Amino acid sequence: MAKILKEKIISVEEIGPEVFKMTIESGYVSEKASPGQFVNVKCGDGSNPLLRRPISICDVDRKAGTFDLVFQVRGAGTGILSTKKPGDEIDMIAPLGRGFGIPEGAKKIGVVGGGIGIFPLLFLLKERKAIAAKENEPLESIAFLGFRNAENIILQREFEKVADRLLISTDDGSEGYHGFITDLLERELERTKLDVVYTCGPKPMMKRVIKIAAERNIRCQVSLEERMGCGIGACLVCACKTKLGDGWEYSHVCKDGPVFWSDEVMLE
Amino acid sequence: MAKILKEKIISVEEIGPEVFKMTIESGYVSEKASPGQFVNVKCGDGSNPLLRRPISICDVDRKAGTFDLVFQVRGAGTGILSTKKPGDEIDMIAPLGRGFGIPEGAKKIGVVGGGIGIFPLLFLLKERKAIAAKENEPLESIAFLGFRNAENIILQREFEKVADRLLISTDDGSEGYHGFITDLLERELERTKLDVVYTCGPKPMMKRVIKIAAERNIRCQVSLEERMGCGIGACLVCACKTKLGDGWEYSHVCKDGPVFWSDEVMLE
Amino acid sequence: MADLRVNICGIEFKNPVIAASGTFGFGREYSEFIDLNRLGGVSVKGLTLKPRPGNPPPRIAETPSGILNSVGLQNPGVDAFIRDEIPFLRKYDTKIIANIAGSTIEDYCKMAEILGDEDIDAVELNVSCPNVKAGCVAFGNTTAGISEITRAVRKYCRHPLIVKLTPNVTDIKEIAMAAEAEGADALSLINTILGMAIDIHSRRPILANNMGGLSGPAVKPVAVRMVYEVATSVKIPVIGMGGITSGDDAIEFMLAGAKAVMVGTANFVNPAACIDVVQGIENYLERYNYASVNDIVGKVELY
Amino acid sequence: MADLRVNICGIEFKNPVIAASGTFGFGREYSEFIDLNRLGGVSVKGLTLKPRPGNPPPRIAETPSGILNSVGLQNPGVDAFIRDEIPFLRKYDTKIIANIAGSTIEDYCKMAEILGDEDIDAVELNVSCPNVKAGCVAFGNTTAGISEITRAVRKYCRHPLIVKLTPNVTDIKEIAMAAEAEGADALSLINTILGMAIDIHSRRPILANNMGGLSGPAVKPVAVRMVYEVATSVKIPVIGMGGITSGDDAIEFMLAGAKAVMVGTANFVNPAACIDVVQGIENYLERYNYASVNDIVGKVELY
């Protein structure tokens, strides 16, 4: 259950160009959060910016009782967020949304992330790994991460720790594979079988991942973004089309998502 | 001439209940400012609060190149201002307005201040004293300051330094004279002659001071407050009635004031 | 403790704070954050005769101290409301206002009729939604339109009838008086102000619907003015809204003449906004020693 | 560097940024902060036939992301303007727009006539000031009113005639088309939105005039919508304003259809606002490789 929380910021660090990692102390979130969920943060005081900003939970340290947000500065809200200092209080509603699901017997998982879409995937890999270890289950994971260029690569070490393999591409070839991360995914699928693919990032990338997975009968989950109002399912602004019989209906990213099965959602 | 300045805050200190003293580094203001002038401060980023806030220059250290603002937290603007930290930048337009004037041969001056109205009077006394010392002129000054109660008394030491005598009243008698500061003024005028009286504070107090001075043919200046827009004389919102022949016209507090001769302004 | 009860056309609200239509769903989501028993009432998401999918996303844009929305009345339809939502809300001790909208006068009448036997406390006629193409706002922005629809629905409506006014008009007093003349029991205002925001990088509107309705603190001064104008023009009670985020804001509307207030956009930022407003009103009444909240209604003293 | 020049009814502005009437005085005060030569133009403080003292203070109230003002056209009168202010402003290479207001149609006509031989570039008809009791806004909020006054003044006005529209209307397109039909050479909008703010402690309005006009960022989405509506309804050029504080804001208005923009309230916060807007427009044009600012006018692509 989500709560309105006022938590303490432990650290704020610029980990890439205009990308900040914020560690927050929260017994509640670190206990309750599951991968793919997000928090809705009040960035400034007063009414400008008025709305909260949705940010994915990127990492959780359940023992320490802390969790991480990683965000890119895009506008007023994230701009103010980046100026917060350790010790400052942060007002959020958390944890929110429906996170990633695990299909029965999925032992080989792939995550495909692009740009700021990679953040929820880190928590997912970490959590899967911890559960597998605890339950003594086999698990193989590959992370496919696409970036603009070498300079924009972030969280590499963190992903290396939680994924068995990490494949990186850059648009300009300045590091890793030169080209789309989905090309790497396709190539890899020529020799490796995956049970499930999780993806988050730019829409064209996710669409391509969905197609690649569908063609190979691999189950696939996508994490969507949509402009939000309330973040809790009441205002109905964060609509996305999902299938309903032969037709469709509007579901809501904040409550029915942000994670959807690729065969239930209709990306446009 | 006023400029748009971005200056550095040296210190912020709570010197009374919800009253803050802020010391700001500014070669420009400390050189150009004269007593009675004010600065127009941008309190927050963005558009809420939108307008700048007028605050009197309370003290200037011309040698150190700094000046002080003292302000009481009243609403959003002064609230934000009170949370500023040393090292922060502060955006202001300064110095603004027409300050206190000195009539020919005024050697005995009185200042009468109430509550947050006392701030510009400190700078006035200090400056008068410095000039008198420099030009080797005689000067006698008395400060009459009225407060709500003992707890609200501020800047006592500072006034003691620059005034020959300091008389204090409180509404509840918890320190100094029990009653209106204007009663003290009247009493004092029974034995002391003043050449000019300067006053700043609540309107009823200023009106009473004007009357007392007028009855005794003492010249008198008042420093007014009015809600402001531009602070530079362009938007015409800060109107106050001044005499024009047999009638009146609207002058503007930010440009024609905030200091007016008591016989030119019409307080309502 | 001051008496917070207000009586509006026979309905006794335990306090004058009502969640505004479209911003509170049917209360379910907020019930996880606050105790709905503490609300004066809930005006539910705007209902239509048949379920409506609403407009394509994006449906929200942020503007200085405000938001534009173009939800377009996504709702499950009046039957689903009766079946699924009334029983849920009735578990709480709070008043239920059914906000209804349609594209034809017949739609409105049918809905009023269907709701006639249902356990709700009032019907709020939404003739001011700027986000649907046919009907709705068209009824709300002329005196002829508002007269016709109020007269028609009045006949079918067995509950107290609140007519919700649009601010997108030259003279809201006229519209208000027309609604009163045709039998409205109360008026609520303001609905959203029509606005537009453009993404200068994509050079397209931010909302897929191109335009949307402005709400939030930005509109407060316009809303207070209109509430004042309407409250001094009609005899029926006025429910004020538009940008209320605190008890102080609510007091401003009540001084201007609102007997109750609705809280909308503020819920998005603070799910406990309605409760905070109740508390703020109580604090104000206590500070100034008012025995009842009714004592401040319309008490602004003009210059 | 992109070409910033815009031609509006025969007047060539060096750039599309004009200081909005009533917020910039006659430019004197701002000339201490910025180089007036860098402005496209200045629309001067609203003029009346005779000097006017204006309304009693307080004349300003702050609201979320906006302000209410009730200056009430304090000005030295058209003769003093001609005598004292035109010579001052003419020293600068910027266009002068005389904003005129009155309580009767005759007032407006007389002023237009008096200004006929004067060295100004255009006349802006202020039929939308909400802060004076007689006349003014009354002419601006009906098609009949706007038609009558535009027709009358058009006969006396030898300069290009800009009609400034009020947003306090149900359908601004109608009003705009009526002004166009009667010979307006250009339209400017929006003037302020009527609003009210109450001090809940004194229980009195904050403005001594009780009500005032809302301006600043809060009104931007309403202004952009109206500019879009008007620009797509008339053939004459449209000058957009309402809440512009940056080049990005100005671009939003131009994409919506404004050929030039006016900057008002932002000057109070930032005396260099107009210059910053010019610079911001230039940056945008460069970033997206536009040869001329005219290339973006009306270029919003609707969904």
Ligand SMILES: Cc1cc2nc3c(=O)[nH]c(=O)nc-3n(C[C@H](O)[C@H](O)[C@H](O)COP(=O)(O)OP(=O)(O)OC[C@H]3O[C@@H](n4cnc5c(N)ncnc54)[C@H](O)[C@@H]3O)c2cc1C
């Ligand atoms: C479920 C979810 C999870 C997200 N997780 C992350 C994350 O982990 N890290 C990260 O950097 N970003 C994340 N985003 C995107 C992030 O919410 C936006 O970048 C942020 O809201 C921008 O706010 P701003 O004030 O800086 O920008 P502005 O452009 O000034 O914002 C204006 C308005 O648009 C909305 N908006 C702008 N961009 C987006 C967007 N991409 N998605 C949704 N709303 C948007 C804002 O919330 C605000 O209401 C996530 C978005 C969603 C929906």
Ligand SMILES: Cc1cc2nc3c(=O)[nH]c(=O)nc-3n(C[C@H](O)[C@H](O)[C@H](O)COP(=O)(O)OP(=O)(O)OC[C@H]3O[C@@H](n4cnc5c(N)ncnc54)[C@H](O)[C@@H]3O)c2cc1C
């Ligand atoms: C020339 C001048 C000098 C001043 N010097 C000082 C000083 O040295 N120390 C000090 O504590 N205060 C001083 N004030 C008063 C100070 O400007 C206000 O207390 C302050 O603007 C309140 O802003 P706020 O956002 O905290 O309050 P809010 O009430 O939220 O302000 C809302 C609006 O009202 C205006 N406003 C509110 N109170 C006043 C007021 N008394 N005078 C003018 N505008 C007001 C604000 O500027 C703002 O636009 C001075 C005022 C003037 C005009």
Ligand SMILES: Cc1cc2nc3c(=O)[nH]c(=O)nc-3n(C[C@H](O)[C@H](O)[C@H](O)COP(=O)(O)O)c2cc1C
């Ligand atoms: C997302 C959203 C949806 C809304 N839906 C409705 C609706 O269905 N019916 C209605 O009468 N008003 C609707 N409104 C208008 C609000 O009830 C209210 O009139 C308006 O938002 C002003 O109040 P506020 O500023 O407190 O939000 C909606 C407002 C928002 C923001």
Ligand SMILES: Cc1cc2nc3c(=O)[nH]c(=O)nc-3n(C[C@H](O)[C@H](O)[C@H](O)COP(=O)(O)O)c2cc1C
């Ligand atoms: C203090 C003030 C005075 C104004 N005076 C006039 C005026 O004399 N004539 C006029 O046409 N508009 C006047 N306006 C309206 C502005 O020109 C402009 O239309 C409005 O403020 C919206 O733009 P903004 O949001 O950029 O301020 C005034 C606005 C303000 C804030």
Ligand code: FES
């Ligand atoms: S943001 Fe309100 S329903 Fe999703």
Ligand code: FES
């Ligand atoms: S504040 Fe603008 S003229 Fe004084």
